[in-house]
Amino acid sequence: MGHKIIVMNKKFLEIADKYKPKLNIERKVLKGHDCLLKENDSDIYDFGNHYTGSIKISLSTKGRFPDAPALLKLRFAELKDEFEEDSKNYHGWISKSWIQEELIHVDYFPTVLDIKRVFAFRYLEISVVGISSNYQLHVDSVELEATTSAPKLEAKGNNKREKQIDSISLRTLRECMQEEFIDGPKRDRRLWLGDLRLEAITNYETYKNYALVKRCLYLFAATATEDGVISQSVFTKPEVFGDEASMFDYSLLFIPTLLDYYMETFDKECANDLLPLAIKQIEIARRRFYGDIINDSDQLGWCFLDWSLELNKQAGAQAVYIYAEEALVKLLKLLGKDYKIYLEDIEAKKKAALNVFYDKKLGLFVSGKDRQISYATNCWYILCDILSEEDSADLLIRLENNKDAIKPVTPYMYHHYVSALIASGLYDKAYDVIMNYWGGMADLGADTFFELYNPQNKDESPYGGKQVNSYCHAWSTTPSYFLRKYYLKSR
Amino acid sequence: MGHKIIVMNKKFLEIADKYKPKLNIERKVLKGHDCLLKENDSDIYDFGNHYTGSIKISLSTKGRFPDAPALLKLRFAELKDEFEEDSKNYHGWISKSWIQEELIHVDYFPTVLDIKRVFAFRYLEISVVGISSNYQLHVDSVELEATTSAPKLEAKGNNKREKQIDSISLRTLRECMQEEFIDGPKRDRRLWLGDLRLEAITNYETYKNYALVKRCLYLFAATATEDGVISQSVFTKPEVFGDEASMFDYSLLFIPTLLDYYMETFDKECANDLLPLAIKQIEIARRRFYGDIINDSDQLGWCFLDWSLELNKQAGAQAVYIYAEEALVKLLKLLGKDYKIYLEDIEAKKKAALNVFYDKKLGLFVSGKDRQISYATNCWYILCDILSEEDSADLLIRLENNKDAIKPVTPYMYHHYVSALIASGLYDKAYDVIMNYWGGMADLGADTFFELYNPQNKDESPYGGKQVNSYCHAWSTTPSYFLRKYYLKSR
Known part of the structure; x- marks a missing residue:
């Protein structure tokens, strides 16, 4: 059915707006792993549970002064085995733009990559697609800022x-x-x-x-x-x-x-x-x-x-x-x-x-x-x-x-x-x-x-x-x- | 030769800093073409000469309300025939991170994509890698902000x-x-x-x-x-x-x-x-x-x-x-x-x-x-x-x-x-x-x-x-x- 005439009900909209919740923010910082990433290397960070939010990645380098940008691929997964799939192989009818994957160039180091999009994930994979052989990448930390309007609640059960x-x-x-x-x-x-x-x-x-x-x-x-x-x-x-x-x-x-x-x-x-x-x-x-x-x-x-x-x-x-x-x-x-x-x-x-x-x-x-x-x-x-x-x-x-x-x-x-x-x-x-x-x-x-x-x-x-x-x-x-x-x- | 000990000469650095030029900024706005882009479509914008700078792309949509992000690929080329090459086929020893190509998700429309990196180009190709079939993309304008520390100068020649x-x-x-x-x-x-x-x-x-x-x-x-x-x-x-x-x-x-x-x-x-x-x-x-x-x-x-x-x-x-x-x-x-x-x-x-x-x-x-x-x-x-x-x-x-x-x-x-x-x-x-x-x-x-x-x-x-x-x-x-x-x- 076509939405022929849209006459937004302003009174209802105002009431809806009045009940818009303030989101609770939870921050979780993972310390970077003890490894240096070169071209084609990747590393997975596990936040321990499902979160909805955005991330900041603190990056530094080892080796010589970075003489070329680094090209990183970030993949976000709700289930770890999603990483076994390659986005190139998806040809379904829903837009592939839903696949939680980002390609990002980093020109200067050290830096904090502030990824403004919201992702739903437990696992983050950081891969180095392109980098100069003169330096390696170190992830200093990955910081998650997750949101929900739900309060904390204990699970119940008789077993x-x-x-x-x-x-x-x-x-x-x-x-x-x-x-x-x-x-x-x-x-x-x-x-x-x-x-x-x-x-x-x-x-x-x-x-x-x-x-x-x-x-x-x-x-x-x-x-x-x-x-x-x-x-x-x-x-x-x-x-x-x-x-x-x-x-x-x-x-x-x-x-x-x-x-x-x-x-x-x-x-x-x-x-x-x-x-x-x-x-x-x-x-x-x-x-x-x-x-x-x-x-x-x-x-x-x-x-x-x-x-x-x-x-x-x-x-x-x-x-x-x-x-x-x-x-x-x-x-x-x-x-x-x-x-x-x-x-x-x-x-x-x-x-x-x-x-x-x-x-x-x-x-x-x-x-x-x-x-x-x-x-x-x-x-x-x-x-x-x-x-x-x-x-x-x-x-x-x-x-x-x-x-x-x-x-x-x-x-x-x-x-x-x-x-x-x-x-x-x-x-x-x-x-x-x-x-x-x-x-x-x-x-x-x-x-x-x-x-x-x-x-x-x-x-x-x-x-x-x-x-x-x-x-x-x-x-x-x-x-x-x-x-x-x-x-x-x-x- | 290894750069064993780096003792930056502060006096020299201060003099270098004193002569740091203020960059001249040139803005050039191209009106969006009269076409709507759907998945796998692409369009090329020609800025008429070589520029060094960053761009802003104003985007809107036609069709139904955007019900999925759009995934765009931007390619920047100094020569038009660079577009005939696929970055996937580059396997040289210099980092592929130099290839001027960006993959960007856009979640909400209308929007102005403000690409903060600096590119060297005359041609910009905007391709739609992923989009919902419910809407199409319209490029309203592409704005270039180019820099140089050179003044304007007329070419000379006897012919x-x-x-x-x-x-x-x-x-x-x-x-x-x-x-x-x-x-x-x-x-x-x-x-x-x-x-x-x-x-x-x-x-x-x-x-x-x-x-x-x-x-x-x-x-x-x-x-x-x-x-x-x-x-x-x-x-x-x-x-x-x-x-x-x-x-x-x-x-x-x-x-x-x-x-x-x-x-x-x-x-x-x-x-x-x-x-x-x-x-x-x-x-x-x-x-x-x-x-x-x-x-x-x-x-x-x-x-x-x-x-x-x-x-x-x-x-x-x-x-x-x-x-x-x-x-x-x-x-x-x-x-x-x-x-x-x-x-x-x-x-x-x-x-x-x-x-x-x-x-x-x-x-x-x-x-x-x-x-x-x-x-x-x-x-x-x-x-x-x-x-x-x-x-x-x-x-x-x-x-x-x-x-x-x-x-x-x-x-x-x-x-x-x-x-x-x-x-x-x-x-x-x-x-x-x-x-x-x-x-x-x-x-x-x-x-x-x-x-x-x-x-x-x-x-x-x-x-x-x-x-x-x-x-x-x-x-x-x-x-x-x-x-x-x-x-x-x-x-």
Whole structure:
């Protein structure tokens, strides 16, 4: 959908601005290693955990007076094995400009290289691409200046494994808490609605930075189109600007995000300010229906659900619509407003979905002309509360046993799978998925949880090359939410 | 020779500092071309002449909001056909860090890229290495801030060709006149003695910046070793430092450089300050003699003469010694000091040279055990005034007809060839060499004269790849000296 007319809502923008956090700065200085670098030499510095920030490198020389500049390559990596990849080999469809690599000439020594860009990394590799044979380079120190708007917080857990997973989740969220909740500090470094929703609920169980959620809600509200379409993401640098694109599901998820925030804060000002826009999302989405059944994928516009191009989104999109409308009803109830027409719409859409998308023979929801079976479709129907808890549990067992069902690809979809298991009372199974799926990343040495993780194919990337994958991604932060909300308290 | 003990002469350094020029700044703004750049696009900006300075690029975007950084490659070229070369293919022994190429990430638009480094160029190529397909780049303007310590000066000439060659010479010198007389603004960007001497004499006929010559003489004096060895070059950034290496001929050429300066200025303070160091160069060089014959190349240390590794330097080195000692005698005479012992030494060295290095059968000077014939050897003997003008002229004709004679490689050696022709009264031949050799560069579209030019092999480089060759080099500036001193006035 094109962002035809941009009429920035100034009042909302001012409120967003008012809640802009002051970033906490952490400085970490690594002493230079005891070695001299000549041409083609390289050295790796390990900051011990994932950080988001910029660096200064103090350099001096040994040997004769530097009689030529030095040409350095800096590479920043979230995972150490990223260094095994050569940026020259990346030919994916997302811009290679995301690869965290700098080539820098240094004319005079000693010097402090002050690299003004922000990087997301634990490891820094300094390589000498070109230097005169008359002198060698010495790294005196590497200084990191990292930022986050999250406070410090101790990991929790009833055992080492839970504590490890909570710790990695916390770190993931912390790194994505900058002046907004961003999707990932490596890429795209901006506020996305799908990520915000999961960051917010995890934040309520952990850092409890309510102001930052409020700021983000107002940023989306401020940048909606004149027609009320909420963007898929908001840019804030160099200035606030709503992404010209929107997604069917992300726009709708503004409503549960607002509901979750209200239930945490009872912030009536915010709820009343943003309610009209929440209602508007349902009205806009309803245009995508023919009667009570939503258009199929090809006429729907982009509906995300998961990073899977083979996924048919029709049935899942209808489930997200119902899920969002149910959130709207709850919000209207809480605000003492009339909600009857939405309740009627929900019933009609559920009835139609059961008629059209539920395959009685399979006992599963299917999507599209080809009646495709997927975790995405079925989990979203469980989340929109169309079946009883018992029926949901039975469906999830059938789903698991169906070998044709398209599995989740991203932690974002795994989050919804775990949510569906919990909604169906399958707490132990949900716990196992958390421990196995996110635990799998932990076993790979993750300091933060990845944007993409397929236990069957560790090199998977929807971008045509994993060099642009983000290894600290907001939508992967929810193990802390699940553990702290459902597991740690009750044990 | 190692620069064992560095005792910077503070008095000399202060004088050098006092004569540090204020650079003239020239700004030139090119309007951006009417095109949008996407991935793999590139565009070339032509500043119309050779400049030495830094640039600012104003960038904006078209299309959707920039949702990824842009990765730009900037290449700077003195000659347009340098763009046909790929820096990846350079594997020479001089550092590839000299290649004028920058890779820069731009995170936010619009922006002004302020590239703080200094480049030597006429052409700037801006390429988009990586960018999101959602937007395109527009270059709004490219602003150059160029520096020189030379004033503006009109080219002279009795015809178009002379004026063209004078103009290119003037430009070459102007570009090399920065806070010091540098060898070349691309490479090495520093004060070298061999270059200084030729820059100074050309400067006397053109820009007449005597203070800059004085500064450079004092810089060499300030950075001589405790033993009095004058460095081959002086670094001035980040601070003044004498190159740890010296060259047999360059150290000696300090003397004629001082003499030339004194004859132009009658600056007694300078001559008296630096005379002891001039004398010292003869004393140091004399240690390289066994009796009255200089050591052969392998025991001589580095004697430059020309960029030719096959060249035997023995006989030429002795000629440079005599040439320098003759300059010392002239200087002593002018200062009313005793010079007799140097005159006696000159006579002894000349006599020995004629005995050992002059091949009566060939009628040419030869060098080394293998009795190698070269322009370098013979021209330097003519310059040290060992033969009558008539005999010199005959020798040069024989040299020209000798097919084994090693030809000059650099404009530096061509300068000495032309000087020898003039010293032998062969004015027309000298004129032809200027017109043909430097004219050959002009015909290739040179805005400035090159460090290296071999009419027989245009890709020649002593560095293992012409990508590090400098196309604006001080030692190539002397056509203006020759034309203005010997040709333009007399016609």
